Amino acid sequence: MxxxxxxxxxxxxxxxxxxxxxxxxxxxxxxxxxxxxxxxxxxxxxxxxxxxxxxSSRSNSISMLVGSLDGPFYGPLMHHAEDTVRRNNIHLIVTSGQESHTKEVDSINFLQSKQVDGLIIHSDTLSDDELIEVVRQQETTILLNRYIPEIAAHCIYIDNELGGYLATRYLLENGHHKVACISGQLSKCDSRDRLQGYRNALSESGIAFDANLIVEGRFDHQGNHEVARRLLDRDPEITAIFCQNDNIALAVYDVAAERGLSIGEDISVVGFDNDTHSQHIRPKLTTINFPVDEMGVEAAKGVLALVNKREASFTHKLIPELVIRESVKNLTS
Missing domain, CATH: 1.10.260.40 (lambda repressor-like DNA-binding domains)
Incomplete structure (x- = not known):
């Protein structure tokens, strides 16, 4: 031995x-x-x-709660968090809340019962007050994709409002005045923030907000085709659509093909997330890069810093960037 x-x-x-x-x-x-x-x-x-x-009075394990165990967002998030903690000889235990408040609460209670050294939480349903209480109970907790002022030191988030603004401004700069938006679930704070960024860009350009140009979709694949059809039926003069994630943009590509419309010619599209498939569909999708890999790394660095009681040197606010490809037509030239 x-x-x-x-x-x-x-x-x-x-x-x-x-x-x-x-x-x-x-x-x-x-x-x-x-x-x-x-x-x-x-x-x-x-x-x-x-x-x-x-x-050591430690379990040498970190737990992570996410919304789903698959998909182009949660997969890389979990991978990069796990890779980072394993470099420190610590294991990551992951569970999913499946967008259910009851399941998220149950998952957190289960993980805490295992006396894990720290928590990484990506919650879709827990209120700010509930998350503040989780941090009060276990200070070695990092929250992802949420900003709560009372526990700001525990939050890692992307500037979703800036991302929505950048996407919409790019369409406006290319001469589009009838710019629609298909949001994610408006129960999610990132959907609401991206929508606010859309409104900010319209206001800056002197274009009145038109609620008829907004429809609510989903960040997964459910129902987005019908939502895109309804939007295009509502106003045939729409020349551009800001899709609040790349899954929604894929549905717009499909519906455009159904109707004989060419993306980047008849209708322009900007997505959000910069998923792997966004650069492989044709035309290649212009989108907002969500630094999900960086978020996973920073989450692990943050929770390890808290567990080891050392100064937390990790990034709290991640900045989105516009990735210009081929799905937007310039109407000004």
Whole structure:
């Protein structure tokens, strides 16, 4: 049976350094951490997780609540969070709330019962007050895609309002005056923020807000085709649509094809998220990049900083960027 002593001899560090590295202690130099884990891999050492937990008063696990276990948003989010915590010899436990308030509450209670060292929460249904209470109960908690002033130090979020503004402004700058918007579920704060950005861009350009040009879709694939048909039937003079995510944009592509309309010619489209498929459909989709990979990394860095009681050096506010491709026609030339 391989021992810590053998690991320390091969890595040429002290046994206490090996122990601290295994427990994710922040004082271990990165070079020594690498030596330790290289030696562990070479020797095939398997530390006793239960003994480690007793010695350190930690479970060496972080939990994560997300809305779904699949899709182009949650998949990369989970992957990059898990990859980052595993580099610190900590495991990530993930569960889904499935957009249900009851299931989200149950999931958080379950994860806390496992005495995890920290929580990463992406909630669609919990109120600000409920999330404030979660942080009060467990200070080693990071909230994703929400900004709550009372617990701002625990929040990592994207500027959705800026993203909506950038998408709409680009359409307006290209000479489109009849710009519609298909939102995500308006029960979600990111949908409402993106819609506010749309309204801000219209106001800046002196264009009156027209509620008839707004329809509510969904961030998943359910029902967006019918929503797009209803919007185009409502006003045939629409020349551009801001879709609040790339799934919605895909539905607009399909409905345009049904009607013999060419994207980037007869109707212009800007999406949001910069999903992988957005650069492979034709014409390639102009969209707003949501730095989901960065959010996953920053979430892990943030929760590890809180768990290890060190200064939290992670990014709270992520900035969206316009990715210009081929789905918008310039009407000014």
């Amino acid at each position: 391989i021992t810590i002593k053998e690991v320390s001899e091969l890595a040429k560090v002290s046994q206490s350094t090996v122990s601290r590295a295994l427990n994710g202690h922040p004082t271990v130099k990165e070079a020594n951490r690498k030596k330790v884990f290289d030696a562990i891999e070479q020797l095939g050492y398997k530390p006793n997780a239960f003994a480690q937990a007793l010695a």
